[in-house]
Amino acid sequence: MESVKDLLVEIKEKSELIVDLAYSALIFDSEDMAKEVESLEREMDDLVYKIRIKTMLAANNIEEAEQLSGILQVADAAKNIANAATDIVYLLDVDITMRPFLPSIFSKADEKLHVVMVSDRSSIVNRTIGDLNIEAETGVRVIAIKRGKRWIYDPDGDVRIKAGDVLIIRGTEDGYQFMERVARGEESWD
C-alpha cells in the first residue's frame, strides 16, 4: 500500500499545482509556462496509469477492491482537473486575437500573484529557499522561478536563488513588498 499512498499524494499535489500554473501561464501570457502545464498533464497520465496497476495488484478480494476503488475515483478526478487546466493553456497555442483581454482581466483580479526580479545586489542570491525559509518568514510562496529560458516549478527547499532569477510568488501584499525590496537589494534579508 505504501506506494499507492505516495502516488495518490503526488497526484493530488500535481492537480492543485497545475490549476495554479495554468492560470499563471495565462496571466503572464507565457508559452514556456504553458509547455510546463502540458508536461505536468503527461506526468499525471503516467501517475494515474501506475496507480491503476498498483491498486489492481493490491486487491485480493472484493472487500479490498471496494476500498481501493475510492482511490481510483480520486485519481481519475485529479486527472480530469489536470486535463481541464490544460485546456486553459491551449489558448496560448493559438492566435493572440483569442486572448487579448485575459492577462489584464486576471492580473487585476489576482492581487496575490506577483513577479519579482532578483538583482545581483540582493542578499538572497546564492541562498536556498529552504535555508531562507521564505514561506514561514514572509508569508509568500515561490510558485515558480524563471532562470534564463528555463522554468523551475514548485521549487524544493534545496533550490538556490541566482542573480537574474525571476520569481513568481503568491502571498500577502506585505510579504510581496518585502520580497520586492530584498530582491532589488534595497533591504537586507536578515
Next chain:
Amino acid sequence: MESVKDLLVEIKEKSELIVDLAYSALIFDSEDMAKEVESLEREMDDLVYKIRIKTMLAANNIEEAEQLSGILQVADAAKNIANAATDIVYLLDVDITMRPFLPSIFSKADEKLHVVMVSDRSSIVNRTIGDLNIEAETGVRVIAIKRGKRWIYDPDGDVRIKAGDVLIIRGTEDGYQFMERVARGEESWD
C-alpha cells in the same frame, strides 16, 4: 465588457476554491463540506451560462466574437475543473468502505491544512477577519469556518469570529502554531 470580466474573475476564483474544498471535504470526511462543493458546482453552472449569454450579446462582428471565444474557453475549462472536483466529494455520498484510507493519506500529506477551535477565552472572539488582517499578520488563510451546523466558505473580511467557531486554515507551521495558541486563549492576539 465590465460584467463579462467580473463573471470570469468569479469563475476563476470559484474553480480554485472548489478544488481546495473538495480535497478538504475528503480529509475531514465532512458531508457538510461535500454539500457546499456540490452547491458551488451549481453556482459555477449558472455563472458559465450567464457568461455565454453575455459574450454572445457583446460580439458585434467576427473579430469581437473571436476575441470573446477565448473567454468562453477559460470558462468551460473552469467548469470542467469544478465538475471533476465534485467527483471527488461524491465519494462521501457512498458507503464508507470506499474511502477508509483517504483522510489519513491526505491529512499526513497536506501539512499546511489545519483545524483550530476558537475558545470563548480567545482574544479574537468578536473581531472581524479583515480587522485582524489574519493573512498578512500570520501567513495563514482562513479557508472555511464551521459555526454550529453551518459552514462559511472563503469568508470575507467582514466576517466576525465567534466563540465555538471551528476554523479551517491553510498556511505556514509557525502561523498555525500562533493561531492555535491565540484560539485557545493561551496567547493574546495583540
